[in-house]
Amino acid sequence: MTASGKPSVLIKPTLDTRFYVDYSWWERSEEDLNTYLLSHLLPEQRDALSQTTERRKIDYVDPDTGEVLQLDELTLAIRLAATDPNFISPQTSLVDSIFRVFLANGNIPLTPRELAEQTGRDANTILKTLSGMRIYKGIRPHIPD
Numbered sequence: 001m002t003a004s005g006k007p008s009v010l011i012k013p014t015l016d017t018r019f020y021v022d023y024s025w026w027e028r029s030e031e032d033l034n035t036y037l038l039s040h041l042l043p044e045q046r047d048a049l050s051q052t053t054e055r056r057k058i059d060y061v062d063p064d065t066g067e068v069l070q071l072d073e074l075t076l077a078i079r080l081a082a083t084d085p086n087f088i089s090p091q092t093s094l095v096d097s098i099f100r101v102f103l104a105n106g107n108i109p110l111t112p113r114e115l116a117e118q119t120g121r122d123a124n125t126i127l128k129t130l131s132g133m134r135i136y137k138g139i140r141p142h143i144p145d
Helices: 023-028 033-038 043-050 073-082 094-105 112-119 123-130
Strands: 019-021 057-061 068-072 139-141
Touching: 019 094, 033 043, 033 073, 043 073, 057 073, 068 073, 073 094, 094 112, 094 123, 094 139, 112 123, 123 139
Parallel strands: none
Antiparallel strands: 019 139, 057 068
16 A cells, blocks of 8 residues: 555556656655746746745636636746746756646646657657656656546
């Protein structure tokens, strides 16, 4: 059994295995999620947000659904950064590129093939990176309930 009460399952991921960011990994990690999220922002956004400790809620209208959402400043800044054409670029590391895909898509699980389409990287390389013994930035296989 895992800490979440789910049985631990060993699977050998394939190109059709869906991955996602497991934010509970960050809670157990010695890494700081807030600092890592700030690193994905545009420099001017990062400067503005790093100078304040208070996180205000802001009304945001989803351009696809028209739904009004209450977002904190960091979440809104990430959504805006994700619209920049250079948010995912060849200069971005593989793991950061994959993490940014999940930031941009609301953490919807994706296969290495789908991640390859969005990052411009090789699906087999993505699979090898994500299916090793190490978990990078909380990115792990999605096991449906």
